[in-house]
Amino acid sequence: MKALVALILLVQLPIHRAAPAAPPPPLGCDDPESEAAAQFVVDYINGHSHHGYKFALNRIKQVRVLPQGPNNEILFLELDLLETTCHILNPTPLANCSVRTFVEHAVEGDCDVKLQKLNGQFTVLASKCHSHADSAEDVRKHCPDCPLLANLNDTDVLATVSSALNDYNSKNPDAYFRLLEIGRATKQYSPVRMVNVEFAVAATNCTLQxxxxxxxxxxxxxxxxxxxxxxxATTVSEPSQDFTAECQLYGHQVPALGALPSFPE
Structure with missing residues (x-):
């Protein structure tokens, strides 16, 4: 009888089990951690690109967090970036670089990024970015006479670059500068016929002679x-002819040649 009572009491004892840990709340696009991660990615992209222009953060489109353990998580970000007027070799801080306006036929970038946050430190694990220019038709709707992006191998573009580089070298014969890349070119046909180019140069071990x-x-x-x-540089061919060119030297700069590609055109 005593054994039966003990068995009944044992059955009636409550069983306490630890409740599963609640999942962390989802991270919002406007949360400080999301913004810090996005800014880290933008700095990483600009720091590892070796051609084109610096990009600035426009908005965080999506963020997803995958916890890995104590003080360890994987973040997946979708970012919308905007091209600035600062070439990647320009030492000007990104905060001081102007974003191109819509009427300048602006370029946007889209990035999917995977990064790790371990003990408060971010590391980019993978990244895929691509860029696209605003629609030429949309630009024309707002500004019918604004210049539009031109192919970088356009004959008029190449001629303007060559003229500008020859002009600079002729005025600075002690160091011969060579074309690194044409970063941007636009053409306008009305009310004037005009070509605008932007390009990066580098000094060689030669004088002009x-x-x-x-x-x-x-x-x-x-x-x-x-x-x-x-x-x-700008070349105007109609209604009258004109040519202007200007170069700014940045001095010693070491381009970062990282594995992360910059935005292809």
Whole structure:
């Protein structure tokens, strides 16, 4: 009888089990952690790109968090970026770089990024980005006479770049500068016929005269002596002819050659 009572009491004892931990609340696009992660990604992209222009954050489109353990999580971000007027070689801080306006036929970037946050430190694990220009038709609706983006290998574009580079080198014969890349070009047909170009340059180990004598022997300076610059030029062919060019040198800059590609056109 005593054994039966003990068995009944044992059955009636409550069983206490630990409740499963509640999942962390979803992270919003406007949360400080999301914004910090997005800014880290933007700085990473600009720091590892070696051509084109710096991009600024426009908005966080989506964020997803996958907890991995104590102080360890994986974040997936979808970012909308905007092209600025600062070339990637320009030492100007991103905060001081202007975003291109719509009437400048602006370029936007979309990025899908996977990064880890471990003990408060971010690390980019994977990234896929692509860019696209605003629709030419949309630009024309708001500004019928605004210049539109042109192909970088357009004959008029190449001619303007060549004229601008020759003009700069002729005025600075002590160091011959070579074209690194054409970053941007626009063409306008009305009310004037005009070509605008932007391009990056770098100093070589030649003077202007040495370049004229043997251009093939002119090589870019080594990284510890490098000198980069950025030029803009405009050619007007109608109704009258005009040409202007201006170059700004940045001095010694070491482009970061990382595995993360910059935005292809």
């Amino acid at each position: 040495q370049a004229k004598d043997n251009l093939q022997a002119c090589q870019l300076l080594p990284e510890d002596q490098s000198n980069f610059g950025f030029c803009t």
